[in-house]
Amino acid sequence: MTTLAVAVSTLVLAAGCEENVSPVIPTERVFTVWGFLDPTVAEQKARVFRIEPVLEPTRPEPLGATMSVTDVSSGSVTVWRDSVILFPDGFYGHVYLANQDVEFDREYLVELETPQGLGSSARVRTPPRTSPVLTELQNVRFNVKFRVRWDNAPQLLDLKVRYHVAFRSRGSSGAFSSGAVTLRTGVIETGPDGTPTVLIEPTSDLGDILQMLNLQAGRDEMALDSITVLPFVGSEEWRSPTGDFDPEVLVQPGTLSNVDNGFGFFGSGFEDAYVVHLPEDAIENAGFTVR
């Protein structure tokens, strides 16, 4: 009994009465940044998070970070400014903004730094100017489709198609009303040489356009003026490892990231546009009215 008591007492003294444990192990990574440089707009923006040791409600205090974007070829540096945004879900977020002229096909260095000199950075090359070209038009009754090849584009993301139409109720002798309907439609294909191409099928989209304009097929008239193809041209590094953008996959830190000593993704891209005017017989074959 005595031996036992001594053994237990020794163990207790050796072990101490409380052991601290930290659920968070220190990391040298400092910032997480989400954004992109857009050479087609003046105002650039990026969402920045400080990598925190505790998951706390966000506060509207300054982030204490300096963000700068350097044009690597010219050496010109632009310092971005911090702004605090209150989102509808009640969280505050830091969005860094700058009026910076971003050139096509140019390399930039994005840097975030604390007053203590800790920082995260990313390098990005903006896409070159593109040269979209209509490469194919299939014009068959009730089966009209066409392809546009996007020469010089590293890749296309987030394709939208805007149909510019005019419409009126059948039997009405009044003027046509004009409108534009934007659909997330079309297919992005990649050619053997890596050049992206988009496939648009107006015949298939007709039903969605009628529905969005509250028109009825066979009763109302709808003329097609033009089609604007609006892909988002992304920089080379803006590639999801799975090919698509599933948040359940991409949420894992590091999965889609080009940020050194940090997390997140900073790319470059812009929304491009190419207007297609279909010939009258193609418009009719697609199911639209010819004015």
Add this chain to the structure above:
Amino acid sequence: MEVAAQVAIVRGTVTDAASGETLPGVNVVLLTGDGDLVKGAVTDESGVYALSRIARGVYTLRATFVGFDAWEQSILISSDERTIVNIAMETTQSELGEVVVEGDRRDGIVKVTAGQTTVLPRDIDLVPSPDVSGDLVNYLTAMPGVVSVGDRGGQLFIRGGEPWQNLVLLDGMWVYQPFHVLGFFSAFPSDIISSVDIYAGGFPSQFGGRLSSVMDVRSRNGNKRSFEGSASIAPFITGFTLEGPIDTNGRVSFLTSYRESVIEQGASRLVDDDLPYSFGDFYGKIHALPSQNSQLSISLLTTHDEGAVFEGTAAEPAEEVEWKNTAAGVRYTVLPNVLPAMAQFGISVSKLESDQSVGTSNARSTEIQSVNSNADITYFNGDTTVRWGIFARSLRAESSLGGLFQNVELREEFLTEVGAYVEPEWEVRGGWDIRLGLRAHSFPSKSVSFLEPRLRLVRTGLVNEISLAAGVYHQEIVGLLDRRDAAGVFTAWAAVPDGFSVPSSLHVIAGYQRTLSEALELGIEVYGKELRNLFIPEWTAFPRFTTNLQEADGEVIGGDFRLNYQKGPFGVFVTYGLSRTRYTAQQESLPIWFGTDELEFRPAHDRRHQINVVSRLDTRLANFSTRWQFGSGLPFNQAQGFDGFVLLDGNVDVTTAPGSRRVIFDEPFGGELPTYHRLDVSAERSVQLTGHGLLTLQAGVINIYDRSNLFFLDVFTQNRVDQIPIIPNFGLKLEFQ
């Protein structure tokens, strides 16, 4: 003539003459006139013995059991005779406090045979507890290989298996969540227990429907001769028991037990801390002996629990749980006059209602209700005993999960299970006892059937015993829970979700026991469990407790080491459990995230080392007991920090897209919580009062050196919740007869 004589059988029931209580574990032997042993047997859980294949002649039937005077009677066996001899044993008149040394105990911490441990109330009472009466759960957590998440939550992991993989039976009734929200208490106070068989694995064909373990709790019967009762009060719980005869012939008795927590009025004030728990249980049983060769019992159990597992912070809402068990059953045991057999028929209804609320919303609930019926036959034929049975079970499960598992659609489900088993047991040369079983069960509505082979081998020698067990197990009714940390309590019961395979396991156990000296016993058991098609939450960096389920496989290997020393009034047992549990999950994104097809990790209950030291010293002043327990740290998900995630899938305006908070987890379950250890002490003294009263006073201290053992660590907020601090406790129990 000789052949006819071989089928003669002597059977009967052994009872305590004073109370009419049936006695399991009694040695019953048949001796020749010269005193040579002819046959021997031990009474089963119903107090029934059977000695078969006896040649005609005159014999002495002798029964011995610790605490009782030996019983003897001369009997004449005719050819082809089926004799029933019921035995009533008289209690030994010994002085209070006298220590009885028993050489052939079937219980005790070292007595583990192929994963099976038998626990009696006297074993339970060895372990200090914050109540005058012991509770089964305190003994369970002193066993190696049993991991408890701590003082709160009521969850036990047995040899790597999760709580939903444990089958808990009380008098044959299924009890779905029998452990109270405060870890010192279960639905099984030692006052109502006759014996408990715990199968930590390798359980025989009679049991099924679970992957990991079986706890077969048998309650005692009420006194059929006189009224007895007790009332007790302690800082955590108060309760009473009452039992006695219902008829004047000593054939029918009742037993009731009622307990209710008094934490708010008691323990909370002692530690000046809010312990937000409330629980209680009621047990009632009527036992009858309708004839010389039959027994009938009716049982009812109800329990209720509620409490805050996590009390909440400014940033995170509290997690509160509430559950209720109800079980009722009837059992009829008969020794047929015309057959050398014993038959037991049972039907029971079991129900669990469980709720979880997080803050004021997101309430989740689950309810499972089942009707179980079974017929178990034991056929005695000399050195061969054949157990077989049939069973049917209808089940209703309903859950509302509030988005807990996004890829699981739960609704009200009805299931029926039917099956049968057969398990012959042979005593062969060399002292080997072989049980070879096969269990077949089917769920007709789901068109799934299973065949489960089982094996148990035991070789008992004078000073040592070797045992082996193996078996295959399936579980169609599963518990779904978010087990990214070990403290999760809420379990939703459901049939295996569509698109998932039925979980299964394979057990292999090898054990060795040795009596090293009169005072010292040693037991070692090594085991392996292979678990297939488990459900675990998918890995995600979103800081949420709502996620998708995925399948995983598990592997458990370990060893239990037990040492028991008993010399005079002093006894001590030491247990050490060494275990390694690994889960392997496959998730589509793993190659992208971690560059591997499989993610192998330590689940949250993988406690590598566990030690318990329980001692008892009986003196004239009082009986002193101590328990020191130690557990190495449990794994948990450590984070590198927290940031935010914005899905950049194109022309996203970061000034309007709010994004989500994100956890930058380190390697899955790569962190380890601090070790757990605690010392509890207790002293107990009984005073005989005038008349028929016995007053027991208990004083003790839980966590005497006030170790801050961690219960819950919120990775997101670093909020730490510790287990119970030092608590002195004083108890009082008054018994009358």
